[in-house]
Amino acid sequence: MPLARLVPELAVLLAAIVVILSASLLPRRQQGFCALLAALGLVVAAAAAGLQLGWPAALGFSGTWAIDRVTVWAKLIILGGTLLVLLMSPEWLRRDPRHGEYYAVLLFATVGALMMAGAADTMELVIGVLLSSTTGYTLAAYHRGDDLSVEAGMKFFLVGALANALLLIGVVWLFGLAGSTEYAVIKEAVGSGQPDTAWLVAATFVVIGLCFKLGAVPAHTWMPDAAQGAPVPAAGYLTVVPKVGAAVALARLGQVLGGELAGWSGLIATLAVLSMTLGNLAALRQTDVRRLLGWSSVSQSGYLLVAVAMIGRSGQALPALIVFLAGYAAANLAAFAVVARLRGRADLQDYRGLARARPWSMLVLTIALLSLLGIPPLVGFAGKLLLMLAAVDGGLSWLAVAVVLNSVISLFYYARVIGPMYFEPPPPRVAVLGPWAQTAMLLAGALTVGLGFGVDGLLRGLAGAVLLP
Amino acid sequence: MLSATIWVPLIGAVLLAAWRDASPRGLRIAAVLIASIPLVLLVVAWVRFDAAADAPLFQLVEELRWISTLGVAWRLGVDGIALAVASVSALVFVAAVAYPPPNSASDEGRLRHYYAWLLFLDGISLGVFLALDLLLFYVFFDLSLVGMYFLIGRFGHGEDARRAALKFFIYTLGGSLAMLLGIIGLVLATDPLTFDMRTLIAAQPLSGGGTYAGLVLLGLILGLGIKTPIVPFHTWLPPAHVDAPGPASAILAGVLLKMGTYGLVRLPFSMLRETFAHYALPLAIVAVVSIVYGALVAWGQTNLKRRIAYTSVNHMGYVVLGIAAAAGLSGQASARAVALTGATFEMVAHALITGALFLIAGAFWQRGGEYELRAYGGLARRAPRLTGLTVLAAFASLGLPGLAGFVAEFQVFAGAFAVYPWLAAIALLGILITAALFLQMLQLLFFGELPARWSGFADLGWSETLVLCGLLLLVVVLGVYPGWALTVIGATATRLVAG
Secondary structure (H helix, E strand, C coil), X not given: CHHHHHHHHHHHHHXXXXXXXXXXXXXXXXXXXXXXXXXXXXXXXXXXXXXXXXXXXXXXXXXXXXXXXXXXXXXHHHHHHHHHHHHHHHHHCCCCCCHHHHHHHHHHHHHHHHHHHHECEHHHHHHHHHHHHHHXXXXXXXXXXXXXXXXXXXXXXXXXXXXXXXXXXXXXXXXHHHCCCXXXXXXXXXXXXXXXXXXXXXXXXXXXXXXXXXXXXXXXXXXXXXXXXXXXXXXXXXXXXXXXXXXXXXXXXXXXXXXXXXXXXXXXXXXXXXXXXXXXXXXXXXXXXXXXXXXXXXXXXXXXXXXHHCCCCCCCHHHHHHHHHHHHHHHHHHHHHHHHHCCCCCEHHHHCCHHHHCHHHHHHHHHHHHHHHCCCCCHHHHHHHHHHHHHHHCCCXXXXXXXXXXXXXXXXXXXXXXXXXXXXXXXXCXXXXXXXXXXXXXXXXXXXXXXHHCHHHHHHXXXXXXXXX | CHHHHHHHHHHHHHHHHHCCCCCHXXXXXXXXXXXXXXXXXXXXXXXXXXXXXXXXXXXXXXXXXXXXXXXXEEEEEECHHHHHHHHHHHHHHHHHHHCCCCHHHCCHHHHHHHHHHHHHHHHHHHHHHHXXXXXXXXXXXXXXXXXXXXXXXXXXXXXXXXXXXXXXXXXXXXXXXXXXXXXXXXXXXXXXXXXXXHHHHHHCCCCCCHHHHHHHHHHHHHHHHHHCCCCCCCCCHHHHHHHXXXXXXXXXXXXXXXXXXXXXXXXXXXXXXXXXXXXXXXXXXXXHHHHHXXXXXXXXXXXXXXXXXXXXXHHHHHHHHHHHHHHXXXXXXXXXXXXXXXXXXXXXXXXXXXXXXXXXXXXXXXXXXXXXXXXXXXXXXXXXXXXXXXXXXXXXXXXXXXXXXXXXXXXHHHHHHHHCHHXXXXXXXXXXXXXXXXXXXXXXXXXXXXXXXXXXXXXXXXHHHHHHHHHHHHHHHHHHCCHHHHHHXXXXXXXXXXX
């Protein structure tokens, strides 16, 4: 039955609807129940997606919906990441009168991310991006009384409106060139007749639209604001989950256009270098940990784009993409979970000496930042190793050199967080959130370490995997 | 067995970090016991090692599956060179752990972490020398930076310690990432992909030469050269040493610097033989610059620790000169084998001697809170044990015959004269200057008037004396009777040079 192909998405969607209904019916004290419902939906979705790992790669629904192992792994990362965010949320939002609805928004955003990952049709992609964007604005501005949160939502919306418009122009242009919105048809049409420049311009528009969801140059400006202003669990969500969906969408686009289009690798590689460099340089001087993580997230998008640029040039690119995404999701969510656990402690100064007062939180934060930096045997190292391997293998060694130089720069600001935590005397009292946030934090930390040691399992799961079409 | 040498200290580190209500004495004894286990295991390995010409190059090999899709595995094993360097590292760690902890680690919570970090670094460092897998080598290489960063930053003295720790971390991380690029370039030339060092040494994947091989070599040498360090990448070393506590300095000089030179032998020298030989002369020139420049700058230092730190630059220059001479195309195989044996022996000798010197510098800091040479004087009568051991270590470091440093430098020069006579002649200058600077150092510290502020200067305690005697005894033994070590090292060196 073709509908079986949609079980993960449908499960999340249904859960979202049930959550909305219960949120409007439940008394305010019991809104936390909605989190449980949402988690249930996500677990069902993840189980269904897990089953899809064994399926043969195929397009469905008239060629608009791709199921292959790369996509399914991405879906698992998306669902797992959302679950972690869900775990940190209830305690954070306990006093919010619209506590229950938050989970519905979160689930709708996840549906958007899943659609981005699975879309094999430009219109489907647009719907995914728009769904993910509109819910994203809401999540960023969820603290209506907080100026920073509202400002983050506003900036997010302004950049998003522009980027989404450009995405639509690109999609329309592609339709004009290929006569179809289906990726399979577009792939056939590339390089046959129409001038390359026209294709490249269309592709650039679509890429800019997706860079917005990735938080990569040139549509990255919302990222630091959202990371700083959004409720901390939502900030963790926005810097991770949509990015996974968009990365796979962009990789798929590379599969469609990259083979025949001469400028594709160059375009993505340029954006990669710009993103990582700009993100790292901007992160250097931040004094707010959340903002610092936001800029770091921009630079991580840059690394990610290296893997995307190598799609079709090196067989290592697809494993690199998924391993990097999984590692980034675990480490970045671990970092935000620590910030959430510490009740949103923002100022870098306030982290001095915390290692004595909060050893486990600081251990997780250290592991997370070292993983983002790429220190072995943490999973972030495996990701960076694979994408450097792909870059050298695919003949763009200078990209690997750029990754190296940027990693060295990034050490400055990661060490600015880590060093004082251990080297300074401890502060008097540290308020923390309850056990759920702690569970999320420890889980994400354990994943960062465990995936590093067990990366072979992930790689074997990806052996011979393809990205359709 | 080799796995245990790595895991015992690592697990011990975790246990010590979790041992909440331990007495300082109990912690120290436990740490010494844990650190001794790898040393004992390596002595056993030394006994079991077969130095015969027809024995396999790598022995005591252990292999466990890890990332099979990339050809990465937990592979350990030793040849004579790895065995020598690993054993001396394990010894230096025992010495560092047994030495009194610095004042900065005095309270209970910090002391636990101090020993935990030392043991962590112990396991990691042994991993670098025992790894037979390039990725595993890199993993340990990188983790050693993290361990040292925390040791310097947390237990170093003064405000500058953090900056020195960061500088160390950034320089060496940059280096290790450059090395990683080289490793990637090297490994990608194999099909199917493998990080197995034995396969890479046998296959010589980039033997055609050319730009690509040159770039791979550049990445490797850059990374390992920063760690060694060779001029001009040495600037991270003096601040890291000055601000690190004495035992950490001893480890930095005795163990971590060896990772650079050991890596030079293990990676480019063995795996890129042709290309390395092609660029051996420039490397030898850089080594000679390191030798002379390191000695001259050391002479100019008035700070005890900075002076010793710069002599490390000088001594590591001898090691690099030996390695370059061993790779040189012009010399005879036997002379080149002598040069490589000498380079390895210098690594061992330098670890013992400079380790001891830095521990002595730590003793000065514990007592005086001062490294300025001119602040001291006339201590010979006040502290005879300290004086005697410092004199012995200093003479060993300047290469007095009968001590280990002489054997090493003699072999390096014997080999280097056969391959690059002119360079070796210039490098001899380094020995002269080193002799001058150590004699001047001894004079400033121990002779002349005793300043009034040091009238209560305490001599070495029994544990300090014991540790230093242990290290220096081996220096004497290796200087008088080096044959047993030279056989093992020489057997491997001959095979590596022959290819």
